[in-house]
């Protein structure tokens with residue numbers, strides 16, 4: 001982006017906006033001037049709480065403003081595609097919350113709309129932008145772990161939910177498959193993509209099953225095979241205590257991280273490399289992943305690798321959805337560019 005300050009508008013007043021607005025406001029070259037809600041009162045109270053100058057009713061009204069260059073969309077998943085595309089059509093850059101969309105078709109439509117209108121986009125998957133992730137990438141590229149054999153990832157938290165919770169409402173894109181599968185599926189696509197040829201990364205077959213509750217996947221288990229040699233087990237759900245870990249097991253050692261989606265509060269950001277003799281090489285990092293993500297969006301870097309990661313993740317989640325509907329049959333994820 002060419003301008004010295006990118007002026008953001010916020011769509012929605014959800015719980016996550018508190019943190020992201022603070023991250024936007026504390027990033028050099030960013031200002032936040034407008035917040036929109038379905039109701040004027042809610043927009044006003046959040047504008048006051050977050051120190052944002054303008055509070056307006058209606059998301060469309062925000063997109064029509066000429067004092068906004070970019071939007072942060074923190075609506076329920078079923079609304080991500082509609083409002084990301086509308087933002088692109090109004091010439092606004094897009095930072096959309098995860099999951100990017102409900103399915104691959106919607107994700108592709110977002111990507112196409114942003115290309116067509118010459119705006120930049122990212123899904124707000126913070127962990128991909130942490131300095132620690134750059135190290136994961138480097139180690140995988142260098143084959144520090146040897147040949148990758150198995151990948152496992154688990155992300156969960158334990159209910160309860162607030163009344164009207166979108167995570168429990170199928171029509172709003174609720175359920176752990178999209179909400180948390182985005183993380184475990186994303187970890188798999190990331191690890192495979194960084195450690196194997198693009199051809200292998202495109203050959204992911206998955207078998208998935210879900211325990212349903214209230215019409216949404218409440219606990220999900222998936223097994224995947226990637227190309228000829230790599231396997232994976234993925235787990236996520238709303239009925240076990242907070243977990244956000246993975247292991248990438250190679251022929252020489254394993255990379256283990258117990259907080260990859262977001263570092264534990266007030267602990268060093270960490271991961272470990274375990275070798276075959278039991279020796280452990282711990283690493284710690286300092287970074288603010290959301291600020292790094294925002295800087296990347298407003299900078300000039302090519303974002304296509306992040307778009308590819310998002311589309312591959314969405315393709316994998318689509319395959320899981322089909323597999324669940326076919327009682328765990330193996331389903332190949334659609335190939336994405």
Ligand SMILES: NC(=O)C1=CN([C@@H]2O[C@H](COP(=O)(O)OP(=O)(O)OC[C@H]3O[C@@H](n4cnc5c(N)ncnc54)[C@H](OP(=O)(O)O)[C@@H]3O)[C@@H](O)[C@H]2O)C=CC1
Nearest residue numbers: 012013014015016037038042074075076077097098099124
């Ligand atoms: N990256 C991360 O670490 C995190 C990402 N997320 C993602 O952020 C998104 C929002 O999650 P979260 O903040 O928990 O959501 P909330 O339910 O807290 O907020 C969603 C907001 O969307 C707006 N909205 C518009 N239509 C509806 C509707 N029909 N039902 C409910 N809300 C509606 C509301 O704002 P209003 O009515 O004021 O317009 C509401 O405040 C999700 O995609 C989630 O996966 C969530 C937490 C962490």
Ligand SMILES: O=C1CO[C@H](CO)[C@@H](O)[C@@H]1O
Nearest residue numbers: 098156157179180242261
């Ligand atoms: O992305 C998110 C961060 O993790 C939470 C679980 O702890 C999710 O529910 C949320 O949507």
